Amino acid sequence: MYEHALKRMTVTEGFEVLIDRERLKKRVSELAAEISADYQNRRPLLVVVLKGSFIFAADLVRELDIEHVIDFIAIGSYGSAQRSSGAVRLLKDLNHNIEGQDVIIVEDIVDSGLTLGYIYASFQARRPNTLEIVALLDKSWNGDSDLNIKYKGFEIPDRFVIGYGLDLDEQYRGLPFIAYPKENEESL
């Protein structure tokens, strides 16, 4: 069902493109269709994890054809280390009380799964009616993360990516595709 090996790559203006805008658009529509079908008449609360998920979330909600509510949380920055430290700081909490709500966490990318694991556990403690995850990219599929990602865009190789909301030191979030950084910047 998911693409395990995304090997088709092209070089666009110095970026090695992993997933181009057409494939992103198609997959985001498919995820929105799945969510819309599953949440008919339920009005889920979509929790967008800032900052990286903002473009994915903006595209996703515009493809939903069900009523929904949006909230945002912000967590500690990834910095320039290109690896999650696992230490998650909650910089901005929800504005909504999620008790009894159908909650969907909207995440850009799962690497070790530590960030989502932390968010998931802290939300679970607030007693939502249901709690699911939609993640555009998953690098954890080959590891031992026990997160249950119900809606998943693409399984990708374990390599640092930028674009479509994802940054490298706050740059490149506006790229309309997912790409590997240029050789010289990747080693930062």
Ligand code: 5GP
């Ligand atoms: P995890 O806690 O799953 O190891 O890391 C998840 C977070 O690390 C993501 O929300 C994202 O902020 C950041 N991250 C993980 N992999 C990448 C990547 O390839 N590119 C970018 N820009 N951020 C990443």
